Amino acid sequence: MAISSFLTWSQSLQKRQTKISLLLPCTQSGWSMLRQITLIFILAGTLGASLLAQDPVFTQFNATPLAINPAFAGTTLAPRFAASYRNEWPSHSDAGVTAYATYAASYDQFFTPFNSGFGLMVMTDDAGGGLLKTSMVNAAYAYQVSVSNDFGMKLGIQAGFRQLRLDWDRLIFLDQLDPLTGPLDPSGNPNPTNEIPPESLTKTHFDVGAGLLVYTPAFYGGIALHHLTTPSEGFIRSGTGLEEGLPLRLTLQAGAELTLLPGNNRIPSTFIAPAILFVKQGDQGQVNVGTHLSRGPLAVGGFYRHAFTNSDALIGTVSFQYEVFKIGYSYDFTVASGLEVPDSGGSHEISLLINLDNSETQRRKRYAERYNDCFKIFR
Numbered sequence: 001m002a003i004s005s006f007l008t009w010s011q012s013l014q015k016r017q018t019k020i021s022l023l024l025p026c027t028q029s030g031w032s033m034l035r036q037i038t039l040i041f042i043l044a045g046t047l048g049a050s051l052l053a054q055d056p057v058f059t060q061f062n063a064t065p066l067a068i069n070p071a072f073a074g075t076t077l078a079p080r081f082a083a084s085y086r087n088e089w090p091s092h093s094d095a096g097v098t099a100y101a102t103y104a105a106s107y108d109q110f111f112t113p114f115n116s117g118f119g120l121m122v123m124t125d126d127a128g129g130g131l132l133k134t135s136m137v138n139a140a141y142a143y144q145v146s147v148s149n150d151f152g153m154k155l156g157i158q159a160g161f162r163q164l165r166l167d168w169d170r171l172i173f174l175d176q177l178d179p180l181t182g183p184l185d186p187s188g189n190p191n192p193t194n195e196i197p198p199e200s201l202t203k204t205h206f207d208v209g210a211g212l213l214v215y216t217p218a219f220y221g222g223i224a225l226h227h228l229t230t231p232s233e234g235f236i237r238s239g240t241g242l243e244e245g246l247p248l249r250l251t252l253q254a255g256a257e258l259t260l261l262p263g264n265n266r267i268p269s270t271f272i273a274p275a276i277l278f279v280k281q282g283d284q285g286q287v288n289v290g291t292h293l294s295r296g297p298l299a300v301g302g303f304y305r306h307a308f309t310n311s312d313a314l315i316g317t318v319s320f321q322y323e324v325f326k327i328g329y330s331y332d333f334t335v336a337s338g339l340e341v342p343d344s345g346g347s348h349e350i351s352l353l354i355n356l357d358n359s360e361t362q363r364r365k366r367y368a369e370r371y372n373d374c375f376k377i378f379r
Contacts, residue, residue, distance in 0.1 A: 054281055055226065055249055056102040056125045058084055059303070059315055059330045061277055061288070062377045063351035066106050066121040068251050068277065069224040070140035071156030071213035074110030074117015075375045078356035082106045084349065088332075091345030101126045108140065117142040117154070133165045138207065152373065154213040156224075164203040164233055198235040205231040211251075215373050221254040247282035257374035261295075270295040273377040286312065292377055297321040299377070301330075311335050313346070326353040355379055 058064045064084050065072035088100035103126075108119030119140035126133050138160030145153040172183045176191040185191055211224030230245035255275035263269035274291040290303025301317035314335055319328035332347035356362060357379060 054284055055279075056086065056123070057277075057279055057286065057288075058086060058102070058104070058351075059288075059305075059332055059347065059349050060084065060317060060328050060351045061253075062273075062275070062292070063328055063353060064104055064106065064121075065378050066108060066119050066138070066140050066158075067104065067123065068253055068279075069156060069211035069213060069222045070119070070138075070158035070209055071142045071154040071211040071222055071224070072117075072378065073108045073119035073140040073142040073156055074144070074154075075108070075373075075378050076355060076357040077110050077112070078359065078362050079107060079109045080357065080379070081354040082351065084351045086347060086349045088347040089345060090348060098126070098129055110144075115144050117144065117156075128170075131167050131170055133167075135163045135165075136207065137161050138209070142211075142213075150216050150372065152215050154215075156211040156213065158209045158211075158226075160207055162205055162207045162231075164235075166198075166201045166235055168197050168201050201235070203233050203235065205229070205233075207231075215375070217372055218258065218374055219254075219256045220374050222252070224251040224253075225249070226251070249279065249281040252276075252278040255374070255377075257376055268294070268296060269376075271376065273374075275377075284308070288315075290315065292317070294377065299328075305332070307336070319351075321358070324355055324358045326355065327351070328353070353379075 058067060061068050063082055065075065082105065084102075084104045086100075086102040087098055088102070090098070102123065104121065104123040106119060106121040108117060110117045117140075119142075121136075121138050121140065123136045124133060125135075138158045140156060140158040142154045142156035145155070147153060173193040173195045175195070176183045176193050178185070178191060181191075183191055206229060207226075208228045209224060209226040210228065211222060213220065213222040215221075226249040227246050228248070230248060232245050253276070255273060257271050257273050259269050259271045261270035272291055272293050275289070277286075277288040279286050284307075286305055286307050288303050288305045290301060292299050292301035297320055299317075299319045299321075301315075303315040303317070305312040305315060312335070313332040315330060315332050317328060317330040319326055328349075328351040330349045332349075334346050
């Protein structure tokens with residue numbers, strides 16, 4: 001297997017799992033995307049660098065509000081259950097192994113006697129079909145403060161655990177690569193390596209975040225800080241004690257709900273919901289800006305995402321609601337310029353929301369106790 005070309009992957013991975021700028025060898029026909037991802041990880045370890053994970057950000061962030069700000073806990077009076085799945089770079093999947101996949105599930109609810117919202121969220125980010133898997137479990141609490149009839153605040157905190165798992169047996173090291181046969185010998189067996197596995201292939205640590213949300217019947221804005229403990233997540237330590245920890249993630253969000261046609265207790269209103277989401281973690285980040293249009297059970301949206309140094313994606317979303325169920329789909333069309341990366345196939349994302357607040361019983365209750373906020377798009 002002749003090594004015939006080089007791809008620079010540092011830019012294309014800015015919003016994903018690594019902070020590495022390296023040239024990786026590959027062949028035009030032999031090595032899959034999974035092998036290239038493997039090389040990125042192991043080169044980082046060989047050079048003594050930490051794998052500084054970057055948090056995944058869902059395109060349909062209105063379906064996963066706890067992931068962007070714990071102050072969103074409790075936007076409904078009845079239980080709200082949500083699940084999301086994101087498949088990124090599907091064109092680079094190999095033999096059923098997804099290049100990047102993210103799964104999330106959550107529950108949250110507002111409890112009037114405590115004037116508080118509670119929530120729980122689990123998330124798994126899978127790179128290379130289990131090669132590097134990051135799992136998170138967080139509980140969220142948000143206390144609501146009514147400053148006036150038309151202005152409110154929510155103060156949120158979250159706490160939980162974050163775990164990284166590395167599948168060492170699937171890694172390919174530089175000293176295993178033969179110029180003619182690649183990582184295998186002529187008999188098809190893996191070439192030996194002198195690399196020694198880390199003491200532990202699992203990293204677990206406590207994680208804390210906090211957020212603030214202000215809102216009126218028409219507008220909202222919020223700020224959140226995640227990973228306040230900034231723990232070290234490197235599998236291979238430099239021995240200097242100066243390893244850089246997981247960077248803080250700053251999230252800013254703002255949006256509006258502008259009614260076009262008023263509704264009633266039976267028929268939802270027609271409205272547009274422009275929104276902007278700003279995320280920065282370390283020296284990486286993104287800005288999402290766009291709007292949703294909701295009419296009856298159907299909502300459509302269009303967004304643009306910029307990754308600080310380059311354009312990233314044009315996004316289309318659609319969702320349909322039937323009673324307590326709401327299903328959404330979005331597609332990210334990659335428009336990044338100047339990246340030496342083959343067609344990624346964009347990103348597909350599916351969300352499912354079960355909002356018991358939309359049951360017949362809750363609709364009758366809401367006739368007397370209406371929401372005085374602008375969070376319909378999150379429900």
